[in-house]
Amino acid sequence: MPADTAVKICGLRKSSDIDAAALAGARYVGFVFFPKSPRHLEIPAAAALSVAAPIGLCKVALTVNADNAFLDTLVDAVPLDMLQLHGSESPERVSEVKARYGLPVMKAVGVAERSDLAQIDLYSGVADQILVDTKKPKGSDLPGGNGLTFDWGLLSRRVWRCPWMLAGGLTPENVGTAIKTTGARQIDLSSGVETSPGVKDPALIRAFIQAAQAA
Ligand SMILES: O=C(O)c1ccccc1NCC(=O)[C@H](O)[C@H](O)COP(=O)(O)O
Numbered sequence: 001m002p003a004d005t006a007v008k009i010c011g012l013r014k015s016s017d018i019d020a021a022a023l024a025g026a027r028y029v030g031f032v033f034f035p036k037s038p039r040h041l042e043i044p045a046a047a048a049l050s051v052a053a054p055i056g057l058c059k060v061a062l063t064v065n066a067d068n069a070f071l072d073t074l075v076d077a078v079p080l081d082m083l084q085l086h087g088s089e090s091p092e093r094v095s096e097v098k099a100r101y102g103l104p105v106m107k108a109v110g111v112a113e114r115s116d117l118a119q120i121d122l123y124s125g126v127a128d129q130i131l132v133d134t135k136k137p138k139g140s141d142l143p144g145g146n147g148l149t150f151d152w153g154l155l156s157r158r159v160w161r162c163p164w165m166l167a168g169g170l171t172p173e174n175v176g177t178a179i180k181t182t183g184a185r186q187i188d189l190s191s192g193v194e195t196s197p198g199v200k201d202p203a204l205i206r207a208f209i210q211a212a213q214a215a
Contacts, residue, residue, distance in 0.1 A: 005179075007209055008165060008188040010062065011039030011145060012200060015052050020202035024209040028058040030084065030188070033066070033074065036141045038198030039190065047078045060084050060106065064143055068100065075101050082106055084131065086143050091126045104128035106165070110135030110143070111150045117158075124161040131188060134168030147191030149174070152181040172207040176215035187212060 009021040010030030018029050031046045032039040041049070050059050058081045061074055065087035074080075083097060086108040098105045107127035109119040112135040120130055134150045136143045149169035166184035171192035178184065191197070193204040 004185070005212070006165075006186045007212060008058075008060065008186070009190070009193060009200070009205060009208075010060075010167075010188055011037070011190040011194075011198065012049070013039060013041060013045075013198065014200070015049055017200040017202060017205070018049060018053050018057070020200075020205050022054040022057050024202075024206045025213070026057070026205070026209065027186075028060050028082070028188075029053065030060045030062050030190075031078070032062045032145070033070075034062070034064050034086075034142070037145060039145060043074055043077050046074075050079045058082055062086050062144075065089060071097065071101065075103070082128075084108060085127075086131075086133075091122055094123060094126050098128070106131050108133050108144060108167075111154060111168075113151075114154055117154060120164075121161070127162065129163040129165065129186075131165045131167055133188075145190045149178075152178055155182040155184075158182075170208075172204065172211040175208065175212045179212065179215045 006027035008028035009026045011032045012018050012029050021029055031041050034040055060082040061080050062084040082104045084106045094105055094107050105127050106129045107123045108131040123130055133144050134148045140146050147169050165186035165188045166182055167188035170189040193200055193208050195201045
Protein backbone atom coordinates (compact mmCIF):
# COMPACT_ATOMS: atom_id res chain seq x y z
CA MET A 1 0.00 0.00 0.00
CA PRO A 2 1.50 3.42 -0.84
CA ALA A 3 2.24 5.47 2.29
CA ASP A 4 -0.61 7.87 1.52
CA THR A 5 -3.28 5.17 1.37
CA ALA A 6 -5.85 5.63 4.13
CA VAL A 7 -7.48 2.99 6.33
CA LYS A 8 -10.84 3.45 8.06
CA ILE A 9 -11.72 1.13 10.93
CA CYS A 10 -15.48 1.19 11.39
CA GLY A 11 -17.70 0.23 14.30
CA LEU A 12 -15.36 1.15 17.14
CA ARG A 13 -16.91 1.13 20.60
CA LYS A 14 -13.99 1.42 23.03
CA SER A 15 -11.48 4.17 23.60
CA SER A 16 -8.65 1.64 23.72
CA ASP A 17 -9.60 0.35 20.26
CA ILE A 18 -9.58 3.88 18.88
CA ASP A 19 -6.12 4.40 20.36
CA ALA A 20 -4.97 1.08 18.86
CA ALA A 21 -6.33 2.09 15.46
CA ALA A 22 -4.60 5.47 15.61
CA LEU A 23 -1.31 3.98 16.77
CA ALA A 24 -1.42 1.40 13.98
CA GLY A 25 -1.83 4.19 11.44
CA ALA A 26 -5.58 4.31 10.74
CA ARG A 27 -6.68 7.60 9.15
CA TYR A 28 -10.41 7.31 9.93
CA VAL A 29 -12.55 5.77 12.68
CA GLY A 30 -16.24 5.09 12.24
CA PHE A 31 -19.06 5.19 14.80
CA VAL A 32 -22.20 3.24 13.92
CA PHE A 33 -25.64 4.62 14.77
CA PHE A 34 -27.94 1.77 13.78
CA PRO A 35 -29.74 0.04 16.67
CA LYS A 36 -29.87 -3.37 14.98
CA SER A 37 -26.08 -3.43 14.66
CA PRO A 38 -23.81 -5.09 17.25
CA ARG A 39 -21.64 -1.99 16.75
CA HIS A 40 -24.39 0.51 17.57
CA LEU A 41 -23.48 3.41 19.86
CA GLU A 42 -25.77 5.73 21.77
CA ILE A 43 -24.99 9.39 21.19
CA PRO A 44 -23.54 10.12 24.69
CA ALA A 45 -21.16 7.16 24.40
CA ALA A 46 -20.04 8.32 20.96
CA ALA A 47 -19.51 11.85 22.27
CA ALA A 48 -17.20 10.55 25.01
CA LEU A 49 -15.22 8.43 22.53
CA SER A 50 -14.94 11.24 20.04
CA VAL A 51 -13.72 13.80 22.57
CA ALA A 52 -11.02 11.38 23.73
CA ALA A 53 -9.89 10.39 20.22
CA PRO A 54 -6.35 11.36 19.19
CA ILE A 55 -6.08 14.63 17.29
CA GLY A 56 -5.82 14.18 13.55
CA LEU A 57 -7.99 11.09 13.33
CA CYS A 58 -11.01 11.62 11.06
CA LYS A 59 -14.12 10.75 13.08
CA VAL A 60 -16.94 9.46 10.88
CA ALA A 61 -20.55 8.98 11.99
CA LEU A 62 -22.44 6.31 10.08
CA THR A 63 -26.21 6.60 9.85
CA VAL A 64 -28.89 4.82 7.82
CA ASN A 65 -31.70 6.96 6.39
CA ALA A 66 -31.49 9.26 9.43
CA ASP A 67 -33.84 12.23 9.61
CA ASN A 68 -32.84 15.80 10.43
CA ALA A 69 -33.99 15.50 14.05
CA PHE A 70 -31.56 12.66 14.69
CA LEU A 71 -28.72 14.27 12.73
CA ASP A 72 -29.25 17.62 14.51
CA THR A 73 -28.86 15.91 17.89
CA LEU A 74 -25.89 13.86 16.71
CA VAL A 75 -23.94 16.74 15.20
CA ASP A 76 -24.63 18.96 18.22
CA ALA A 77 -23.40 16.35 20.69
CA VAL A 78 -20.52 14.55 18.96
CA PRO A 79 -17.42 16.25 17.52
CA LEU A 80 -17.35 14.82 13.99
CA ASP A 81 -15.29 15.23 10.83
CA MET A 82 -17.48 13.38 8.34
CA LEU A 83 -20.94 11.88 7.90
CA GLN A 84 -21.37 8.49 6.24
CA LEU A 85 -24.81 7.85 4.76
CA HIS A 86 -25.31 4.10 4.52
CA GLY A 87 -28.97 3.78 3.58
CA SER A 88 -31.02 4.57 0.48
CA GLU A 89 -30.49 8.35 0.72
CA SER A 90 -31.07 10.03 -2.66
CA PRO A 91 -28.53 12.40 -4.28
CA GLU A 92 -30.83 15.27 -3.24
CA ARG A 93 -30.75 14.09 0.37
CA VAL A 94 -26.95 13.85 0.26
CA SER A 95 -26.80 17.47 -0.95
CA GLU A 96 -29.24 18.54 1.76
CA VAL A 97 -27.18 16.87 4.51
CA LYS A 98 -23.95 18.44 3.21
CA ALA A 99 -25.50 21.91 3.20
CA ARG A 100 -27.27 21.59 6.54
CA TYR A 101 -24.30 20.36 8.60
CA GLY A 102 -21.30 21.72 6.70
CA LEU A 103 -19.50 18.40 7.03
CA PRO A 104 -18.06 16.25 4.24
CA VAL A 105 -20.43 13.43 3.33
CA MET A 106 -19.46 9.93 2.24
CA LYS A 107 -22.23 7.99 0.49
CA ALA A 108 -22.16 4.19 0.62
CA VAL A 109 -23.03 2.33 -2.57
CA GLY A 110 -23.67 -1.42 -2.45
CA VAL A 111 -22.23 -3.54 -5.24
CA ALA A 112 -23.10 -7.11 -6.18
CA GLU A 113 -22.97 -6.95 -9.98
CA ARG A 114 -21.88 -4.67 -12.82
CA SER A 115 -25.23 -2.90 -13.08
CA ASP A 116 -24.77 -1.59 -9.50
CA LEU A 117 -21.83 0.53 -10.64
CA ALA A 118 -24.23 3.11 -12.11
CA GLN A 119 -24.94 4.17 -8.53
CA ILE A 120 -21.34 5.30 -8.17
CA ASP A 121 -21.80 7.75 -11.06
CA LEU A 122 -25.08 8.94 -9.59
CA TYR A 123 -23.39 10.14 -6.39
CA SER A 124 -20.03 11.28 -7.85
CA GLY A 125 -19.88 15.05 -7.67
CA VAL A 126 -22.68 15.09 -5.07
CA ALA A 127 -21.00 13.24 -2.20
CA ASP A 128 -17.47 14.18 -1.15
CA GLN A 129 -16.53 10.56 -1.45
CA ILE A 130 -18.07 7.19 -2.23
CA LEU A 131 -17.78 4.08 -0.06
CA VAL A 132 -18.01 1.09 -2.39
CA ASP A 133 -19.26 -1.74 -0.21
CA THR A 134 -20.76 -5.17 -0.70
CA LYS A 135 -24.50 -4.90 -1.36
CA LYS A 136 -26.71 -5.89 1.57
CA PRO A 137 -27.43 -9.62 1.21
CA LYS A 138 -31.04 -10.78 1.23
CA GLY A 139 -32.04 -11.73 4.77
CA SER A 140 -29.45 -9.57 6.55
CA ASP A 141 -30.62 -6.87 8.96
CA LEU A 142 -27.47 -4.85 8.29
CA PRO A 143 -26.86 -2.68 5.22
CA GLY A 144 -23.11 -3.00 5.95
CA GLY A 145 -20.69 -4.71 8.27
CA ASN A 146 -21.59 -8.18 7.02
CA GLY A 147 -18.03 -9.33 6.38
CA LEU A 148 -18.78 -10.26 2.76
CA THR A 149 -16.71 -9.42 -0.30
CA PHE A 150 -17.92 -8.66 -3.84
CA ASP A 151 -16.17 -9.22 -7.17
CA TRP A 152 -13.32 -6.69 -6.98
CA GLY A 153 -12.66 -7.22 -10.68
CA LEU A 154 -15.73 -5.04 -11.34
CA LEU A 155 -13.64 -2.04 -10.22
CA SER A 156 -10.39 -2.78 -12.01
CA ARG A 157 -9.39 -0.14 -14.58
CA ARG A 158 -12.37 2.01 -13.58
CA VAL A 159 -12.06 5.77 -14.18
CA TRP A 160 -13.11 7.55 -10.96
CA ARG A 161 -14.70 10.98 -10.78
CA CYS A 162 -14.44 11.42 -7.02
CA PRO A 163 -12.49 10.05 -4.05
CA TRP A 164 -13.60 6.59 -2.93
CA MET A 165 -12.99 3.81 -0.41
CA LEU A 166 -13.22 0.07 -0.84
CA ALA A 167 -15.12 -1.95 1.78
CA GLY A 168 -16.74 -5.34 2.24
CA GLY A 169 -15.23 -8.40 3.86
CA LEU A 170 -11.65 -7.10 3.94
CA THR A 171 -9.23 -8.98 6.19
CA PRO A 172 -5.48 -9.06 6.82
CA GLU A 173 -5.36 -12.05 4.45
CA ASN A 174 -7.20 -10.57 1.46
CA VAL A 175 -6.50 -6.83 1.64
CA GLY A 176 -3.35 -7.07 -0.52
CA THR A 177 -5.24 -8.74 -3.38
CA ALA A 178 -8.11 -6.27 -2.97
CA ILE A 179 -5.73 -3.30 -3.33
CA LYS A 180 -3.91 -4.80 -6.30
CA THR A 181 -7.14 -5.68 -8.10
CA THR A 182 -9.01 -2.42 -7.57
CA GLY A 183 -6.25 0.17 -7.18
CA ALA A 184 -7.99 1.39 -4.01
CA ARG A 185 -6.08 4.03 -2.06
CA GLN A 186 -8.60 4.12 0.77
CA ILE A 187 -9.82 1.01 2.59
CA ASP A 188 -12.64 0.50 5.11
CA LEU A 189 -13.43 -2.52 7.24
CA SER A 190 -15.18 -3.72 10.34
CA SER A 191 -15.73 -7.50 10.74
CA GLY A 192 -12.21 -8.41 9.60
CA VAL A 193 -10.68 -6.98 12.78
CA GLU A 194 -13.23 -8.47 15.19
CA THR A 195 -13.12 -11.59 17.35
CA SER A 196 -16.94 -11.63 17.55
CA PRO A 197 -19.60 -9.22 16.18
CA GLY A 198 -18.89 -5.76 17.54
CA VAL A 199 -15.74 -6.74 19.46
CA LYS A 200 -12.60 -5.27 17.91
CA ASP A 201 -9.18 -6.81 18.48
CA PRO A 202 -6.21 -4.41 18.64
CA ALA A 203 -3.85 -7.15 17.41
CA LEU A 204 -6.03 -7.74 14.35
CA ILE A 205 -6.20 -3.99 13.71
CA ARG A 206 -2.40 -3.87 13.71
CA ALA A 207 -2.16 -6.98 11.54
CA PHE A 208 -4.62 -5.52 9.04
CA ILE A 209 -2.80 -2.22 8.66
CA GLN A 210 0.57 -3.99 8.42
CA ALA A 211 -0.80 -6.31 5.73
CA ALA A 212 -2.22 -3.36 3.81
CA GLN A 213 1.09 -1.53 4.02
CA ALA A 214 2.92 -4.56 2.69
CA ALA A 215 0.67 -4.83 -0.39
O1 LIG B 1 -21.03 -2.16 10.63
C1 LIG B 1 -22.25 -2.16 10.84
O2 LIG B 1 -22.76 -2.81 11.76
C2 LIG B 1 -23.15 -1.38 9.94
C3 LIG B 1 -24.50 -1.32 10.24
C4 LIG B 1 -25.35 -0.61 9.43
C5 LIG B 1 -24.89 0.03 8.31
C6 LIG B 1 -23.54 -0.03 7.99
C7 LIG B 1 -22.65 -0.72 8.80
N1 LIG B 1 -21.30 -0.78 8.50
C8 LIG B 1 -20.75 0.00 7.43
C9 LIG B 1 -19.28 0.04 7.26
O3 LIG B 1 -18.74 1.10 6.94
C10 LIG B 1 -18.49 -1.22 7.32
O4 LIG B 1 -17.18 -0.93 7.70
C11 LIG B 1 -18.46 -1.80 5.91
O5 LIG B 1 -19.77 -2.18 5.57
C12 LIG B 1 -17.56 -3.03 5.80
O6 LIG B 1 -17.91 -3.97 6.78
P1 LIG B 1 -17.20 -5.40 6.81
O7 LIG B 1 -17.63 -6.14 5.60
O8 LIG B 1 -17.68 -6.00 8.08
O9 LIG B 1 -15.72 -5.15 6.84
